[in-house]
Amino acid sequence: MGVEKYLGDSIFATSLSSVANWARKGSLWPYPYGTACCSIEFMSVMCSDFDIARFGAERPSFSPRQADLLLVLGTITYKMAPVLWRVYHTMSEPKWVICVGACASSGGMFDSYAVLQGIDRIIPVDMYVPGCPPRPEMMLDALIKLQKKIQKESLNDPKYQERSDYLQRIFEESDIEVKK
Amino acid sequence: MRHLDSSANTSLLKTIQSEWSGKIIRAEENRNMVVVELDKSQLVALMGYLKDKHGFDMLMDLTAVDFLGKRDIRFEMVYMLFATKNLQRVRVKVPLGEGEKVPSLIDLWKGANWPEREVFDLMGIEFENHPLMERLIMPDGYIGNPLRKDFPLKGRGEDYLIESILLPVKQELKAK
Numbered sequence: 001m002g003v004e005k006y007l008g009d010s011i012f013a014t015s016l017s018s019v020a021n022w023a024r025k026g027s028l029w030p031y032p033y034g035t036a037c038c039s040i041e042f043m044s045v046m047c048s049d050f051d052i053a054r055f056g057a058e059r060p061s062f063s064p065r066q067a068d069l070l071l072v073l074g075t076i077t078y079k080m081a082p083v084l085w086r087v088y089h090t091m092s093e094p095k096w097v098i099c100v101g102a103c104a105s106s107g108g109m110f111d112s113y114a115v116l117q118g119i120d121r122i123i124p125v126d127m128y129v130p131g132c133p134p135r136p137e138m139m140l141d142a143l144i145k146l147q148k149k150i151q152k153e154s155l156n157d158p159k160y161q162e163r164s165d166y167l168q169r170i171f172e173e174s175d176i177e178v179k180k
Numbered sequence: 181m182r183h184l185d186s187s188a189n190t191s192l193l194k195t196i197q198s199e200w201s202g203k204i205i206r207a208e209e210n211r212n213m214v215v216v217e218l219d220k221s222q223l224v225a226l227m228g229y230l231k232d233k234h235g236f237d238m239l240m241d242l243t244a245v246d247f248l249g250k251r252d253i254r255f256e257m258v259y260m261l262f263a264t265k266n267l268q269r270v271r272v273k274v275p276l277g278e279g280e281k282v283p284s285l286i287d288l289w290k291g292a293n294w295p296e297r298e299v300f301d302l303m304g305i306e307f308e309n310h311p312l313m314e315r316l317i318m319p320d321g322y323i324g325n326p327l328r329k330d331f332p333l334k335g336r337g338e339d340y341l342i343e344s345i346l347l348p349v350k351q352e353l354k355a356k
Contacts, residue, residue, distance in 0.1 A: 078319050081342065082346055085349055086353070113334070113335030116342075
């Protein structure tokens with residue numbers, strides 16, 4: 001998170017991550033990336049019967065810049081993959097991904113020439129939800145499990161640094177010429 | 181509710197058979213619709229004739245069929261026309277061997293642009309005089325034509341695409 005460098009040597013931040021994680025896990029702003037029937041299921045997750053607001057995620061963010069949680073709800077084709085990749089890399093840290101449904105996790109029944117066989121081929125995933133489509137309770141269960149995972153994270157987790165270096169690294173590796 | 185005049189198909193069939201005899205392969209009435217089969221060299225002429233003289237002003241659909249292993253001539257282009265004035269339909273078929281090109285119908289119907297690109301993308305049939313003969317549905321860099329019968333049903337494993345489809349996005353992000 002980078003807070004430590006502002007504190008310097010004056011404060012020994014042992015419990016800082018547990019406080020920050022507590023705040024983060026209770027205010028996850030989801031970005032619903034709905035491409036198929038799982039997003040219909042997500043609508044009922046949002047509505048009062050199941051009510052994702054009970055877990056502090058009631059504010060769907062339709063701008064990736066203000067989202068913490070990317071919910072991939074549906075089939076991702078090869079044509080759609082660059083859009084998803086771009087949305088993920090436009091989100092600012094910290095960010096998590098829940099991969100909802102069989103299609104997003106593995107291509108599902110669409111074992112075909114046009115469908116990406118699992119979004120983990122292009123972006124990292126924190127939580128997979130099985131089902132076609134999954135029940136709303138399963139999405140809430142995934143959210144609760146993700147909250148537990150967030151609570152255990154460390155602010156010094158190298159993954160944050162890794163991810164911020166990621167774009168720089170792929171630019172260097174792929175040797176991309178930028179058109180002007 | 182308007183209906184198709186019951187004698188319209190019979191009279192259209194007779195007119196086509198008399199005026200186009202020798203230029204078409206066959207013409208018949210099938211399932212309440214006149215079906216004309218002809219060579220690709222006569223296609224644009226017949227389509228213009230149907231549009232101007234018989235009021236078939238709408239190109240409903242344009243597609244191709246792969247008869248691999250079932251017929252000597254592998255492909256067949258199928259055009260569905262519709263006359264909005266008297267609710268008449270006609271089907272035009274063009275048999276096509278592998279690698280043969282077929283003339284584009286963009287001069288007659290502008291709406292033929294994307295269906296022809298779709299056929300080019302999924303079937304690999306090229307159209308002459310088309311302004312932009314590029315893939316429409318599959319991403320650029322895709323290898324093969326997925327609706328051909330000799331294309332494997334599950335694909336060939338398309339993960340080679342990931343690098344090329346992500347490249348433009350990476351370029352854009354880097355430019356920022």
